[in-house]
Amino acid sequence: MNNLKGVIVKGIGGFYYVNTDQGIIECRAKGVFRKMGITPLVGDVVEVELNEDKQTGVVAAIKDRRNTLVRPAVANISQMMAVVALESPKPNLYVLDKLIASAEFAKLKISLCFNKSDLTADNDLPEMYKKAGFEVVVTSALDDKNIDELKRLLKDEVTVFAGNSGVGKSSLLNRIVDKELFETGGVSKRTERGRHTTRHSELVELPSGGYIIDTPGFSSFELAEVTTDILPGLFREFDSYLGDCRFLDCRHISEPDCKIREALKDGQISESRHESYKLLFEEIKMATAYK
Numbered sequence: 001m002n003n004l005k006g007v008i009v010k011g012i013g014g015f016y017y018v019n020t021d022q023g024i025i026e027c028r029a030k031g032v033f034r035k036m037g038i039t040p041l042v043g044d045v046v047e048v049e050l051n052e053d054k055q056t057g058v059v060a061a062i063k064d065r066r067n068t069l070v071r072p073a074v075a076n077i078s079q080m081m082a083v084v085a086l087e088s089p090k091p092n093l094y095v096l097d098k099l100i101a102s103a104e105f106a107k108l109k110i111s112l113c114f115n116k117s118d119l120t121a122d123n124d125l126p127e128m129y130k131k132a133g134f135e136v137v138v139t140s141a142l143d144d145k146n147i148d149e150l151k152r153l154l155k156d157e158v159t160v161f162a163g164n165s166g167v168g169k170s171s172l173l174n175r176i177v178d179k180e181l182f183e184t185g186g187v188s189k190r191t192e193r194g195r196h197t198t199r200h201s202e203l204v205e206l207p208s209g210g211y212i213i214d215t216p217g218f219s220s221f222e223l224a225e226v227t228t229d230i231l232p233g234l235f236r237e238f239d240s241y242l243g244d245c246r247f248l249d250c251r252h253i254s255e256p257d258c259k260i261r262e263a264l265k266d267g268q269i270s271e272s273r274h275e276s277y278k279l280l281f282e283e284i285k286m287a288t289a290y291k
């Protein structure tokens, strides 16, 4: 009767802050969760039993999770926004493609944000990724460019902002919420690690619907379960060619009559994405050799 539904937006020292239609309720978790070895996570959709005071409560039930990310420890993410700076720091496309592959593996919606457009006149990266089949937005947090387009991609999604330090994730998030909510400065924060940033991730609700989450230093999901067999399926522009190569077990690296390599020659698949694929293939092969 007093039960409320909500989403855990923050967890600190055994307290969980649940966003409900009656505002944020500070909660403890029911003892039964500890006995079962279950820890409530930020992003969990939960049921709250209000205490007598009506101000605090207990987390009484947790809805089945759609997914769980390890770093940061959050549940029910629906989208990854990979942020890349067009300039400064220079894009590392291998790191980006690895991040994308891990998000594909986690079955997340993927959007790409190329930021700091004020620093460079023209750059073919956004086009290249659009052609590969991704939702792409080119922004400048400095000039407030295309922030509305970025907001449109976030509507009704639970989006984690991922990308290397200094690309402008927190700066973009501040433009989105239109206040200085997230700490920026990238580089100095890295050297003062742990001083300003909480170890716990926090979800921020958007007025237009949806949640965003800022995660400093966060650059990859788990790829531990990915094998070389599933890897080609994590490059979406390979999809229409898979299964048509001469060899059933084609690795799409040096085999004859490989449709992926033909598409590469025709310019349908970019050299840089295929290069990342080959590097990832080697990386996974080496990692599995020691298992």
Ligand SMILES: Nc1nc2c(ncn2[C@@H]2O[C@H](COP(=O)(O)OP(=O)(O)OP(=O)(O)O)[C@@H](O)[C@H]2O)c(=O)[nH]1
Binding pocket: 115, 116, 117, 118, 119, 139, 140, 141, 142, 143, 163, 164, 165, 166, 167, 168, 169, 170, 171, 172, 183, 184, 185, 186, 187, 189, 190, 215, 216, 217, 218
């Ligand atoms: N020129 C320019 N500078 C930007 C832009 N966006 C962010 N910056 C600057 O880039 C630096 C890093 O920005 P942050 O927003 O802190 O980067 P971050 O991705 O959150 O970095 P971490 O929190 O370390 O992961 C800051 O000095 C920002 O002012 C942009 O669009 N253009």
Ligand SMILES: [Mg+2]
Binding pocket: 169, 170, 171, 183, 184, 186, 214, 215, 216
């Ligand atoms: Mg940041």
Ligand SMILES: [Zn+2]
Binding pocket: 245, 250, 251, 252, 253, 255, 257, 258, 259, 260, 261
């Ligand atoms: Zn092939």
